[in-house]
Every structure is written in C-alpha cells, then in structure tokens.
Amino acid sequence: MVNIVIMRHGEAEPLTKHDSQRQLTSRGKRETLQMAQWLQNCYSAFSDVWASPYLRAIQTAEIMLSKQGAASQFQTQVELVPDGNPQKVLDLIDIRLNEQPDAKILLVSHMPLVSFLVESLTQQGQTPVFSTASLCGIDYQPATGGRLLEKVAPQDLALLSH
Numbered sequence: 073m074v075n076i077v078i079m080r081h082g083e084a085e086p087l088t089k090h091d092s093q094r095q096l097t098s099r100g101k102r103e104t105l106q107m108a109q110w111l112q113n114c115y116s117a118f119s120d121v122w123a124s125p126y127l128r129a130i131q132t133a134e135i136m137l138s139k140q141g142a143a144s145q146f147q148t149q150v151e152l153v154p155d156g157n158p159q160k161v162l163d164l165i166d167i168r169l170n171e172q173p174d175a176k177i178l179l180v181s182h183m184p185l186v187s188f189l190v191e192s193l194t195q196q197g198q199t200p201v202f203s204t205a206s207l208c209g210i211d212y213q214p215a216t217g218g219r220l221l222e223k224v225a226p227q228d229l230a231l232l233s234h
Contacts, residue, residue, distance in 0.1 A: 073211055074115060074176075074209035074210060074211055074221055074222075075169075075174075075175070075176045075177070075210070075211060075212060076165065076176075076177050076179070076193060076209075076210040076211075076212045076218065077111070077115075077118070077176075077177070077178045077179070077207050077208065077209050077210070078179050078181070078186050078189050078190055078193075078207060078208045078210065079107070079132070079136070079178065079179065079180050079181070079186070079205070079206070079207040079208075080180075080181065080182065080183060080186045080202035080203070080204055080205065080206055080207070081096070081100070081104075081124075081126075081128045081129045081131075081132040081180055081181070081182060081204065081205070082096045082097075082099075082100030082101060082103055082104035082128065082131070082132045082135070082204050082205040083096065083097045083099050083100035083103065083204040083205065084096055084097065084100055084128040084204075085097060091126070091154075092125070092126045092127065092153075093126075093127050094126070094127060094128050095127055095128060095131060096128050096131045096132065100128070100131075100132075100204060100205065101131070101135065103204065103205040103226035104131075104132050104135040104136065104205045105135050105138075105139075106205075106226050106229055107136070107205050107206075107207060107224070107226060107229070108135050108136045108138060108139040109139055110224065110229055111136065111139065111178075111207070112139040112140070115176070115209075116176070117140045117141035117143065117144055117176075118140055118144050118176045118177060118178040119143065119144065119145065119172065119174075119175045119176050119177070120144070120145050120147075120168065120175055120176070120177045120178070121133050121136060121137055121140065121144055121145070121146045121147075121177075121178045121180070122146075122147055122148070122149045122152060122164075122177060122178070122179050122180070123146070123147075123148050123149070123152060123179075123180040123181070124148065124149070124150075124152035124153050124154075124156075124180065124181050124182060125148040125149075125150055125152075125153065126153065126154075126182065129152065129180045129181060129182065130148065132180045132205070133146060133178075133180040134146075136178060136180065140178075149161070149164065149179075151164065152179060152180070152181040152182075152185065153181075153182070153185070154181075154182035154183065154184065154185055155184075155185070156181070156185045158185065158188040158189050158191070158192040159192065161179070161185075161189055161192070162189075162192045162193065165177060165193070165212070165214075166214040169212075169213070169214050170214060183201070183202055186202045186208075187199040187200055187201060187202060190208050190210070190220060193210050193212050193217070193218045194210060194212075194217065194218050194219060194220045195217075198220060200220075200223055202225075203225045203226070203227065204226075205225070205226050206223065206224060206225035206226065207223070207224055207225075208220055208222070208223045208224075209221045209222045209223075209224075
C-alpha cells in the first residue's frame with residue numbers, strides 16, 4: 073500500500089534572482105492538476121500534505137490539495153528545500169508515522185532532494201530523476217524501510233489518454 077508519495081513541483085518560470093519566488097507556469101499548473109486528478113482516482117485521500125516553502129512547491133501543493141479530502145492537513149517544511157537533508161525529512165516522516173501509523177503523506181519538493189528521498193525511503197542506488205510534476209508512490213514503514221511501487225509523470229498520463 074502506498075503511504076508516501078514524493079512529488080516534484082510543476083514546471084516553474086525560468087530562474088530569477090530569487091529562486092524561492094519562482095511561480096508555476098500555465099503548463100506547470102495544468103500538469104499538476106492532471107496529476108492531482110490521477111492521484112485522486114488511484115489513491116484514498118492523504119492525511120498530510122507537506123511542501124517546501126518555495127512558492128512553486130506551495131502552488132503545486134495547493135493544486136494537489138484541491139483534489140484531496142477536507143481532512144488533509146497542509147504544512148510547509150523547511151527541510152523540503154532543494155538542498156534539504158534527506159535524513160531530516162526521513163526523521164519527520166518516521167515521527168509522523170509513529171504518531172499515526174495509518175497516516176498517508178504527500179511531499180512536494182524539488183530536484184535533487186526528491187531523488188535522494190526515494191533512495192532514503194527505499195534502497196541505496198535507487199535515485200530516479202523526476203520530471204516536473206512527476207511523483208513516486210512508496211510503501212514505507214519506519215522499522216523496515218520501504219519499496220518503490222510506482223513512478224508516474226504527466227507524460228505517462230498523456231500516453232494513456234490517447
């Protein structure tokens with residue numbers, strides 16, 4: 073069962089002086105909404121949605137939340153910035169799952185952290201490259217680790233709809 077989903081934010085504006093203030097492009101919003109609808113159709117609602125404090129990640133999380141149940145709790149996590157420490161994020165996940173074992177967490181972050189998180193939650197050497205708005209579904213338990221169950225990108229959904 074997937075209880076952790078790691079997602080890269082949607083496509084953002086080109087790099088500016090303040091990387092943390094880059095907004096989603098119209099394509100980024102459209103692809104994120106497509107992923108939100110897919111996630112809603114394939115999984116039950118997430119109890120927690122955590123996002124980097126960067127604007128593009130918050131915008132992505134807000135779109136994802138629009139397709140989740142009213143009980144989903146949103147919060148920003150400073151540890152989810154692009155150069156965040158995967159072990160600190162893993163510690164937060166473990167704390168949350170020890171408090172509520174049936175919690176389901178959607179994390180919205182950036183490259184390269186999203187790749188390192190997959191490796192930290194699953195197995196060494198498993199660091200997938202994420203296109204924008206793509207996600208990985210993981211079955212994870214604090215005591216035993218996890219397994220990567222699927223990786224889905226907006227491009228994959230476009231292929232399925234034709």
